[in-house]
Every structure is written in structure tokens, then in C-alpha cells.
Amino acid sequence: MSEVLSKVPLGAVPDNLTIPQFFLDYKHPLKSTHKQNAPYFIDDKTGKQYTEKDVLSRVHGLANGLSRKWNIGEGDVVCIFSPNHIDYPIAIWAVHRLGGIITGSNPAYTVDELIHQLKLTNAATVVTQTPFLGPATQACKAVGIPAERIVLLDEAPRGSPHVTIEQLIADGVQAKQNFVERKLAPGEAKTRVAFFSLSSGTTGPPKAVVVGHYAVIANVLQMTTHNAVVEEQNGVPPADRRFRSGDLVTGVLPFFHIYGLVMGIHQMMFNAITVVVIPKFSWPDFLETIVKYHIQNLIVVPPMIVLLCKHPATKKYDLSFVHLCYSGAAPLSGSLIKDLSQVLPNAHVGQGYGMTETATAVTMTPPMVKVGWSGTAGSLLPGVKVRVVTADGKLAGMGEPGELVVWSPSNALRYHNNTKATDETFLDGWVRTGDEVVYDEKGEITIVDRLKELIKVRGFQVAPAELEGHLLTHPDVADVCVVAVPDDFSGELPFAFIVLHEAAAARAATEGAAIKAALAKYVSDVKTNYKWLAGGVEFIDVIPKNPSGKLLRRVLKVKAKEI
Numbered sequence: 001m002s003e004v005l006s007k008v009p010l011g012a013v014p015d016n017l018t019i020p021q022f023f024l025d026y027k028h029p030l031k032s033t034h035k036q037n038a039p040y041f042i043d044d045k046t047g048k049q050y051t052e053k054d055v056l057s058r059v060h061g062l063a064n065g066l067s068r069k070w071n072i073g074e075g076d077v078v079c080i081f082s083p084n085h086i087d088y089p090i091a092i093w094a095v096h097r098l099g100g101i102i103t104g105s106n107p108a109y110t111v112d113e114l115i116h117q118l119k120l121t122n123a124a125t126v127v128t129q130t131p132f133l134g135p136a137t138q139a140c141k142a143v144g145i146p147a148e149r150i151v152l153l154d155e156a157p158r159g160s161p162h163v164t165i166e167q168l169i170a171d172g173v174q175a176k177q178n179f180v181e182r183k184l185a186p187g188e189a190k191t192r193v194a195f196f197s198l199s200s201g202t203t204g205p206p207k208a209v210v211v212g213h214y215a216v217i218a219n220v221l222q223m224t225t226h227n228a229v230v231e232e233q234n235g236v237p238p239a240d241r242r243f244r245s246g247d248l249v250t251g252v253l254p255f256f257h258i259y260g261l262v263m264g265i266h267q268m269m270f271n272a273i274t275v276v277v278i279p280k281f282s283w284p285d286f287l288e289t290i291v292k293y294h295i296q297n298l299i300v301v302p303p304m305i306v307l308l309c310k311h312p313a314t315k316k317y318d319l320s321f322v323h324l325c326y327s328g329a330a331p332l333s334g335s336l337i338k339d340l341s342q343v344l345p346n347a348h349v350g351q352g353y354g355m356t357e358t359a360t361a362v363t364m365t366p367p368m369v370k371v372g373w374s375g376t377a378g379s380l381l382p383g384v385k386v387r388v389v390t391a392d393g394k395l396a397g398m399g400e401p402g403e404l405v406v407w408s409p410s411n412a413l414r415y416h417n418n419t420k421a422t423d424e425t426f427l428d429g430w431v432r433t434g435d436e437v438v439y440d441e442k443g444e445i446t447i448v449d450r451l452k453e454l455i456k457v458r459g460f461q462v463a464p465a466e467l468e469g470h471l472l473t474h475p476d477v478a479d480v481c482v483v484a485v486p487d488d489f490s491g492e493l494p495f496a497f498i499v500l501h502e503a504a505a506a507r508a509a510t511e512g513a514a515i516k517a518a519l520a521k522y523v524s525d526v527k528t529n530y531k532w533l534a535g536g537v538e539f540i541d542v543i544p545k546n547p548s549g550k551l552l553r554r555v556l557k558v559k560a561k562e563i
């Protein structure tokens with residue numbers, strides 16, 4: 001099988017518009033318009049709503065305020081360290097209007113992890129909320145960001161040095177001098193940087209993936225075109241279409257991750273679907289929210305589907321109005337899909353496959369998968385080209401497994417300040433995915449396995465190299481290898497094989513359990529909870545390596561499963 005191009009062509013993607021120019025100022029022919037006064041966003045907890053007018057004026061006010069206060073502009077990096085919040089998209093687009101770059105950070109990160117991200121991205125301003133001021137302040141101090149440059153999305157505590165987003169907007173709105181976003185030259189949006197999103201890629205610790213404005217615009221046009229064309233080809237009436245304007249969607253996936261960012265915010269806005277912003281996934285509150293607002297579209301990760309299918313609370317709710325349940329970011333098992341049709345009798349179920357480096361979706365299932373889903377990740381989005389490459393570097397035959405290599409207009413540009421990693425993953429605009437797939441005669445892709453080191457816990461990335469690097473600093477540890485073990489709820493969990501230094505090894509016979517617990521704690525003390533060694537810790541005499549010293553992870557992955 002040679003290189004294949006998606007069956008559905010992609011129309012022109014504007015390459016001279018930034019994200020706010022494209023999504024807020026421009027009427028693309030495929031764009032749906034929100035009904036008069038229909039909110040773009042609703043805050044789940046307070047019911048607060050933003051219409052188009054609110055969004056535009058707040059984005060403008062904040063851009064103006066940030067420009068006046070700190071002269072934030074071209075290439076300046078702002079880190080948002082916050083759960084989903086109704087002003088999260090406002091902050092993104094305001095910074096984009098100024099030519100700045102957003103790096104979204106997990107609010108559950110420990111101080112160490114936030115320091116790593118701030119250093120990696122060179123962020124000089126941090127947007128957060130009062131409950132996260134502790135770690136935010138410590139991390140900012142460690143990297144030399146003054147406390148005044150911490151902006152709060154909520155109220156500022158009395159006497160605190162921090163400015164609130166509300167104050168910046170008020171200042172920006174009142175100011176006589178107004179900031180006007182610059183027009184781009186043709187092609188400029190392709191290389192203009194919008195986001196630094198963290199990903200470890202195929203190997204090594206997390207890196208900052210450089211995502212351009214054009215990539216996000218392209219991916220939204222790819223998803224929307226795929227949907228429109230495939231549905232039309234299947235004769236789906238408009239009322240039954242997948243992204244129906246006027247609907248609501250759960251804004252529960254974190255906006256700091258590329259899935260929540262591109263699909264959860266931009267794709268929904270472009271299709272005139274109101275996002276109900278949910279700060280944190282909690283169960284069964286999630287069901288309460290769905291029913292309270294009558295949310296027809298659930299954009300989720302597989303563990304949420306596990307709960308929907310298996311948790312007794314689900315039975316108490318009538319979810320027959322749910323129209324779409326879309327999953328991504330981790331494998332979805334066929335048996336779950338069957339169970340889901342009982343819980344969501346009228347929903348289209350589907351999934352997408354993609355990665356941060358391809359920002360975001362590469363494939364998507366067709367919209368009508370109410371029954372008989374075949375387990376694939378769907379077909380190539382318009383404009384995507386792929387190659388499937390076998391272990392010996394040849395192009396795989398039809399139906400033969402191999403590594404997926406992707407060209408897409410949505411591909412990220414590079415890893416920030418990391419030429420070595422960039423050269424390994426980005427090849428002339430193509431991205432090596434590290435995923436083993438099969439491409440079939442129907443033009444659909446099935447994800448068979450993950451060849452790369454990456455572990456996926458509840459859809460979140462865990463980089464073995466990050467945990468190994470940390471564990472190697474423990475005095476008892478001589479060598480280590482972290483692998484994934486399967487888990488029904490989380491998908492996978494990290495599991496560590498440890499080679500102990502001699503003294504610790506001598507104690508292991510009697511104190512083995514205590515040493516293992518101490519090593520697990522050594523990780524949980526400085527890493528956020530989905531990175532904890534919840535799969536287990538096991539001692540081993542030697543880590544198997546090939547003659548050139550490369551860890552034989554696959555051997556240990558099989559061994560861990562058997563323990």
C-alpha cells in the first residue's frame with residue numbers, strides 16, 4: 001500500500017487569519033451561526049452566560065487591558081494554570097489577538113511540574129484561580145515571574161498583589177486607545193504560533209509542541225467537512241446530523257489538553273453549539289449537569305463511558321435525549337460500545353484518533369454508528385495523507401500492521417527548542433505517530449497497538465522517561481523501567497520495574513513492601529495523581545536491554561501483565 005490521501009477533499013483553508021480572526025470576525029461558508037442571543041458559553045455552576053457580543057467585548061477588553069498593563073505582544077507566552085472556566089477561551093483569544101502564545105497547564109500539577117512547564121515555554125504571565133494560588137505562586141517565584149504577573153479568573157483575595165481578569169477587562173474597555181489586531185500576510189498563519197501544548201511524543205520527557213493558528217483552523221474545517229460530506233453521502237437528514245447548531249455540548253474535557261481545546265472549544269463554536277463549561281469531571285454530578293441543561297452532545301474520554309455503562313447511578317437518569325457521544329484520546333473497547341447503546345438509546349456513538357503533534361484529529365468514525373460499530377478509529381479526515389510503515393521501514397501492504405505516519409494541514413510545527421526530538425518526529429511536515437495501525441480496504445484505520453513509550457491514563461499522557469528520570473534520583477534505585485499495565489477504568493496504569501542498589505537489595509527480603517511503598521511515595525510526592533505508580537512496583541535483577549543498550553520495554557510490558 002503506498003501513500004493514501006483522504007477520500008474526501010478539503011476546501012481552501014485561510015492562511016492569513018489568526019484563530020480569533022477566523023472564529024470571531026470571519027464568516028466562513030461552513031460556519032454555523034448561533035441563533036440571536038444564544039450563548040456561546042454557559043458556566044455550569046453559576047449559570048452565567050456569554051453571548052457573541054459578550055465574547056467579543058470581553059476579548060477586546062482583555063487584549064486592550066493586557067497590552068496597556070504589560071505591553072503583552074508578539075511571541076509573549078501566557079500560561080493558563082486553571083480548570084475549565086467560562087473566561088478560559090476569552091483569555092486565549094485575547095492573548096492571540098496580541099500575537100501572544102498560550103500554554104495550558106494542568107491545574108492538578110504539582111509545583112515541580114508547573115516549574116517544568118514555565119521553564120520549557122518561557123511563560124512570563126500566569127492566569128489562574130484563587131484555589132491554585134499556592135502552587136502558582138511557588139512556581140512563579142522559582143522561575144522569577146513576579147507575583148503581580150499572576151492574573152486571577154476569580155476574585156482576588158484582599159490585599160493580594162494580583163490583578164483580576166475583570167479589572168483588566170474594565171480597564172481595557174474604558175481606555176480611549178484601542179488595540180487593533182494586525183492583519184497577517186498571506187501564508188503567515190501557517191507559522192504563527194498559537195499554543196505550546198505539552199506532549200512526550202514517541203519518547204523522552206514532555207516537550208512543548210508548537211501549534212500554529214492555521215493548524216487549529218484547518219482541523220476544525222477538516223472535522224466539519226468530514227461531517228458534512230460523509231453525512232450527505234449517507235443521506236443523513238440535517239436534524240439527525242452530528243454537530244447540530246443550536247445544541248449544547250459538555251465542556252468537561254480539560255481545555256489545557258489539545259482535545260478539549262480544539263474539539264471542546266473551537267469545533268463547537270464554529271458549529272454554533274453552546275459549550276456548558278464544567279470545571280471538573282465528577283460523578284454523578286456530570287449526569288446532573290447533562291440532565292439539568294438537557295445537553296445533547298457528550299464529548300468524552302473512554303473512562304467516562306465506562307462509568308456511563310457500569311455505574312448504577314446512570315440508571316436513575318433518562319438520557320434518551322442524548323444525540324451524540326464522541327470519544328477520543330485513548331482506545332475504546334467494542335464491548336463498551338454495545339453497553340453504551342443501552343444507556344444512550346438514541347445517540348450516535350463514535351470516536352476520533354489523533355495526537356497533540358497532529359493538532360488534533362486525524363481520523364473520525366462516520367456519523368451513523370448507532371449499531372454495528374466495527375471497532376475502527378474511522379476514516380482519514382479531509383486533507384490527511386498517511387503512510388503505514390513496517391518495522392523494517394517498508395510501506396505496509398493493505399491490512400498489514402505498521403507505524404502510522406501522518407501528513408495533515410493541522411500538523412504541529414515542531415517541538416519548541418528541541419531540534420533532536422523535532423528531527424525524530426517531524427519529517428518534512430509528516431509526523432511519526434508511534435502508533436501501530438492497520439489500514440483496510442474500506443479506507444478505515446484500526447489502532448492495533450502503541451509502539452511508543454507513552455502511557456495513557458484516563459486519556460492523559462504519562463511519559464515513562466519522566467518517571468524513570470525521577471526514580472533514578474532515589475538512593476535505593478540502580479536502574480528502572482516504567483511500563484503500562486491495562487486497567488478497566490483508566491485504560492492503563494504506570495508500573496515500575498526497579499533494580500535496587502546492593503544495600504537496599506539486601507533489605508528487600510524483609511522490608512520489600514516498605515521499600516516499594518517508599519518508592520511509590522517518592523513519585524506521588526512530586527507528580528500529579530495520574531502519574532502515580534498505581535499499576536504496581538516490582539523488583540527485578542536486571543532491566544532487559546538490547547545490545548545497543550535500549551530498554552526492552554515490550555518484554556517488561558508482557559511480564560507486568562502477568563504479575
Ligand code: AYL
Binds near residue numbers: 460
Ligand atoms: P495525545 N484510539 C486509540 N488510541 C488513541 C486514540 C483512539 N481513538 N486517540 C488517541 N490515542 C492515543 O497527544 C494514541 O496513542 O492526544 C495517540 O498517539 O494526548 C495518543 O493517544 C495521543 O495522545 C479527537 C480529539 C483524538 C482528540 C484526540 C486525541 C488527542 C490526544 C481525536 O477528535
